[in-house]
Every structure is written in C-alpha cells, then in structure tokens.
Amino acid sequence: MTNTDPETNNPLPAAGGIVISVDAMGGDQGPAVVVAGLARFLEKEPEARILLHGPQDTLAPLVAKRKIGDRVTIRHAEGVVDMTDKPSHVMRHGKGTSMWSAIDAVRDKEAQSCVSCGNTGALMAVSMVRLRKAEGVNRPAIACLWPSRNPGGFNLMLDVGADVRADQDDLLTYAMMGASYARNGLGIERPRIGLLNVGVEEHKGRAELKVANDLIGRAAPLADFDYVGFVEGGDIPSDRVDVIVTDGFTGNIALKTGEGTASMISGLLREAFNKTPLSKIAALLAMTSLNRFKKRIDPRRANGGVFLGLNGTVVKSHGSADALGVAAAVKLAYRLASSGFSDRLAARVASAAALTGPDGERTRTEGTGTR
Amino acid sequence: MTNTDPETNNPLPAAGGIVISVDAMGGDQGPAVVVAGLARFLEKEPEARILLHGPQDTLAPLVAKRKIGDRVTIRHAEGVVDMTDKPSHVMRHGKGTSMWSAIDAVRDKEAQSCVSCGNTGALMAVSMVRLRKAEGVNRPAIACLWPSRNPGGFNLMLDVGADVRADQDDLLTYAMMGASYARNGLGIERPRIGLLNVGVEEHKGRAELKVANDLIGRAAPLADFDYVGFVEGGDIPSDRVDVIVTDGFTGNIALKTGEGTASMISGLLREAFNKTPLSKIAALLAMTSLNRFKKRIDPRRANGGVFLGLNGTVVKSHGSADALGVAAAVKLAYRLASSGFSDRLAARVASAAALTGPDGERTRTEGTGTR
DSSP states (O other): OOOOOOTTTTTTOGGOOOOEEEEEESSTTTHHHHHHHHHHHHOOOTTOOOEEEEHHHHHHHHHTTTTTTTEEEEEOOOOOTTTTSSSSHHHHHHHBHHHHHHHHHHTTTOOOOEEOOSSSHHHHHHHHHOBEEEEEEEEEEEEEEEOOOOSSSSSEEOOSSOOOOOOOOHHHHHHHHHHHHHHHHHHHOOOOOEEEOSSSSTTTTTTHHHHHHHHHHHHHHGGGEEEOOOOOGGGGSSOOOEEEEEOOOHHHHHHHHHHHHHHHHHHHHHHHSSSSSHHHHHHHHTTTHHHHHHHHHTTTOOOOOEEBSSSSSSOOTTTOHHHHHHHHHHHHHHHHHHHTHHHHHHHHHTTHHHHHHTTTTOOOOOOOTTT | OOOOOOOTTTTTGGGGGOOEEOSSSSSTTTTHHHHHHHHHHHHHHHTTTEEEEOOHHHHHHHHHTTTTTEEEEEEEBBOOOOTOOOOOHHHHHOOBHHHHHHHHHHTTTSEEEEEEOOOOOHHHHHHHHHBBTTTTSOOOOEEEEEESSSSEEEEEEOSSSSOOOOOOHHHHHHHHHHHHHHHHOOOOOOOEEEEEESSSSSTOOOOOHHHHHHHHHHHGTTTTOOOEEEGGGGTSSSOSEEEEEOHHHHHHHHHHHHHHHHHHHHHHHHHHSSSSSSHHHHHHHHHHHHHHHHHHHHHTTOOOOEESBBBEEEEEOOTTTHHHHHHHHHHHHHHHHHHTHHHHHHHHHHHHHHHHHTTOOOOOOSSSTTT
C-alpha cells in the first residue's frame, strides 16, 4: 500500500497515525461499556489510537481499569447531550459537550473519524454545523449495514434517516456516496447499486424515482459501479445488490421493519426451543450451528450508521450498543479512516455533476450555488 | 346471530347463502392448485358455496376429481389475464376474462366477495371500474395481514400498494377502513390504530403525517377505536398496535422488507440445521417445536390482501399461493362476507367526515363532490 491516495493524490496517514475520536457519553449503557468496547477494539488493532471525550474524573478510572491508558488520550468535556435533547437546541448550545468535542477533533484534523452512541438527530445537527456539507452534496445521508446473502455477509442502504425527503439529484448523490462506501468500507471493487421502489418495472413508482433511475443509469459506467435498476423491499437482504438507495423516510421504515421482524422471529425461535424438555436437549445438540446462525444475523456486528456527505467521517453507534457493538462501530470508523475514505468520497461526489451525461444536464432548478 | 346487521340494519345473508366468487386463472401455479385450495376450504366450511370462473373444459375435470361439484358452480370465461398484462389494457379489453367475470359476480350480487390469484394491478383496475369506489373514499387501499406478537397472531397494515400516494384525508379513511376490517375480519372489538412514521415524537416526519395524526386522534373516540399515535417500523410485528396506517409506497416496501427478512432468516436456519449430523439429529428432536414456530411465521396463513374502499370485497391471493394459501384467502373472503363487512365498512367511511371534530372541518381542497 502506498501512502498517497490513488484517486485523490492526497497523502494517506500511515496506519500508525490513525486516531479515532470517540464520544464516551450519551449511550444508554454509559461510558463503562464504551471503554470496554474500545479495549476489545484496541486488542485487535495494535496500531490504532483513541481520543476519548467526556468528564476526566469519570473516564480516567475506566481507562485505567482496562489498561489501555497508553493508547487512549482523554479530552475533558463536562457536558453531555441527552437522548431527549432537541437537535436544534444542541446545535446552538452544545459547545462543551463530549459530542461536540468529539466532532471538533475531526474538524481540527486531530482524528480521522468520529464515533458516538448518542442522540442521532443531535449528532447529525452538530456534524452539519461543525464539519459542513461536502461540495456537491445537498442532503447528507446515513448509511447502515444490513445482514444479507452476499459473500461478505452485508449489504448497505442509504439514506436511513438523515432527512425525510430526497429528490432525484439527492438519490444520484446517494448512489455515488454508497458506491464509495461499499468500495472503502466493505472492499467491494465494483458495487452493484439498486434504487428502492414498489416494483422492478420502469413505469412503477413515484415521478422522482423514474428520473433518478435515468440519472443513476447514466452515471454508472463512468463512476465504476453497476446499476441493477429498481429493486424491491425483498431484495434488501438478498445477493442481487450491494447498495440500496432510497429516501430517509422509506429507508428508516425499512430498516426498523427488518429489525423488528428479525427480533420477533428470534424471540419465537427461543420460545420454541424452551417449550419442551426434548426441544431443550435439541437446542444443546445444535448449539454450534445455532450460534453460527445467530452470529450471522447478530445486529451488533452490523452496528454503525455512517454519516455520508460531510467533510469528515462520523459513525453513529446504536444507543443501546454493548461492548461488542461499540467495538464494531469503532472498527468501521478505523477501516474507513485507513482507506482515506473521506477524501475519496468528496472527490467522487464533486465529479458527479459531470457524470450524468454528455450534456451534463441536471434537473435541479433551485439553489445551485453549492453544487 | 341475527340476520340483520346491527350497524347498518341491512339484511345479512343466511350463512347457508354465502357464495364466494373465485377467479380460477392467473395464478402462477395454475387452476389445479386453486381447485385444490377450494376443496380444502369447503371441507372446513360446510355451508359455503363457490362460483368458479374460467374455461369450462379446464375446470370441469378438476372439480370432478376433487368431488366438490355439488358446491361449486362453474361460470365459463374463455380469457385469462396474464401477470404481465398492463392494468390499463385489461381495464379496457378485459371483458370475457375469468378475472372480470369473477368481479362482476360481486357487482351483480350473485356472490358476496371475490378471490383472485391474478395480476394485482389489473385486479385493482377492474375492481375500480366494475365495483366503483365506496362513497367517501378517494383512494382505495390494499390491507394485508402481518404475523405479530398479538394474541390472534396477526396485525394488519394498509395501504400496501394500491396507490403510491396518500394525503392526510386518505390516511384518515385508511384508519376507519382498517378499524372496520380488524373488527370484522380479525374479531378485535376495539382495534388499536397506529400511524407509521420515522419516530414516535409528534414533531417527526412529513407534514401530511402531522395533520393525519390530529385527524385520526380526533376521530378515534367517535369511531370506536383506540389511537396509539405514531408507530415505527419495529412496531409492525409487535403487540403495541393492531392496525398500521401508511401510504401504499411505504407500506409495500415495509411488507416486502419484512417478507425478505423472514425468508433470509428461515433459509439460514435451515442451513444451520443441515450443517452437521448432530444438528440434523437436533432438528428431528425439536421437530414439534420447530413446526409450531414455522406455522407461526408461515406467510401462507396470512395470505390475502383485501381491497378496501370499493362497493364489494375483493381478496387478492398471492400469485404463487399453493392450496393452503388459496384456502386461507378464500376463508378470509368467507369470513368477511359472513360478517356483512362490505356494508359495515361503507357505513363507517360515509360517517368519517362527521367524525373529525365538532366543526367537522376537512383539509381537502380539491374535488369534494364524491366525499
């Protein structure tokens, strides 16, 4: 591996130089679980370092207990953003909180990416204010991983909730950003992109989807991804596609429906195995296979919604994440930082306008100033 | 049970008088599977009768083989609507097809409800043309059953794909129709209704959802249902709610995402049990419990999308339904017919306008003529 990015020619940090900025506060499980997750992560990535944000008095003993003080720097921040705080309030008064401090470390180039288990709306609002939208991005998006039939075990979907709206140009930007994430975060060289709709036929769905279908199809050959066209809800966990593009309303509903379905089925399965003495014995016999199965659909392995379209990478860990979940989110942030993802993404998106066709026409009519 | 409807005072057909109109053609599995499903259904409902539509020469031997000729009347129809036929084409040229004939039997009051495994778009188009929208309904909806944690085993959701749009008044109408279906189809006296959104807080989501939230909340006490407010995707299979109201785009994506997730998990589970000799033995030991589990999430049991908001009940069976699935769809049509559902629903919806508040104000500005 060279230490300049082949796409952008920007210098990549040496692996040893990678620092992840972590907000210790705001998760449902408290900072002890975050620090436990860090210990788990650091054990597997001996070169990584952490900048940890929160109250010094609370964090110092936790870090000492896990014996990771040589690789974790504590940055004192008194305030904590609560799960019930309104994003608009945090955006105006959040300076001095651990969340704000964690994002500012990316802004100030002290760290290459940021992880927080806190309030999603507030994290997005502060990220927007402090990191700003990347050039060419009108609406940033949140991308999540989804257990799938693909060899790597995951697909990714965006937007899953940054914004309840997306027009045709936003959907094209999401396709570009999703392809870049799949390349750098999942190691898929030529990702297959699908646009979520209520049917695969071209005449189906809402008007903006038909336009986006054309735009993404035209961009595909120039942007090194394959466009498979419209996909349906049933394709999200399939091996037909690597990246599913949709608006944040639909994506959020689909994500939570999938999680709810998986959790209902797991619950019913557990009950089935606890029903009779015979089924309890069966569960013991099948334990190895069942554990492999559980691991495959374990939502903790897919923990980490990535904010795309900002000048810097922010990973949102699930609020209720345990140590394994926190470790997965930090590992994802580390992997993205190691690949120089943020700069590559910016380069891709900035070139999107030129990719939509020989005439380069775009359909947006309002506010072209920042594109 | 009396033979007049307590809500509408219309005469109910005696149980012995109930006839279900069935389109034998158009399913992926062909008419033999439909007839097999009918035999299964008729065995359990000794009073029911069937009016079966399709080519006489094809159907007569199938009916004879199943020995159900005394309870099934064949209505000859030469044409068949194909899965790939465009709805607009079928609407103009579909006369003489088994689908058209099956719907006309409801229009002509020869049957109380209709079942088809055919092309959904065409079935909705022909139903709209021949049965017409019920008074007060702007957009009809398709309601589907969803395996859930509720005691009855199912929730229902609408719209899952009749229309890709729904405004606030449509969502109110869906709530009224969904409540009526839950009462008459699932036997839930006082259904709990939820409005699907990206969060449960009142300030979240799209503008029309905030207005619909108010409208449905005001209608609830007068329309004998409980309104639980906004629900999220994860609540769809939960026991928090009986009826989930959403637009047809979101509902269709959620439905197919849930189905895709369930099918991926079932596949992985099957693989886990086939992995080793030990896990195969375990599967045998746990067979009774596993079968109970499978039955609980078996999509065939929940087969039957019901078209709501027309002058007559139409049940869309899954195109790939097997005999068990067809039987479930016909049973649902029979249950709804027995309860006089279509008249009750019409009465509920017609009164919706008066239920939205003391001032009875509505927010629709266009086309109030048919409301």
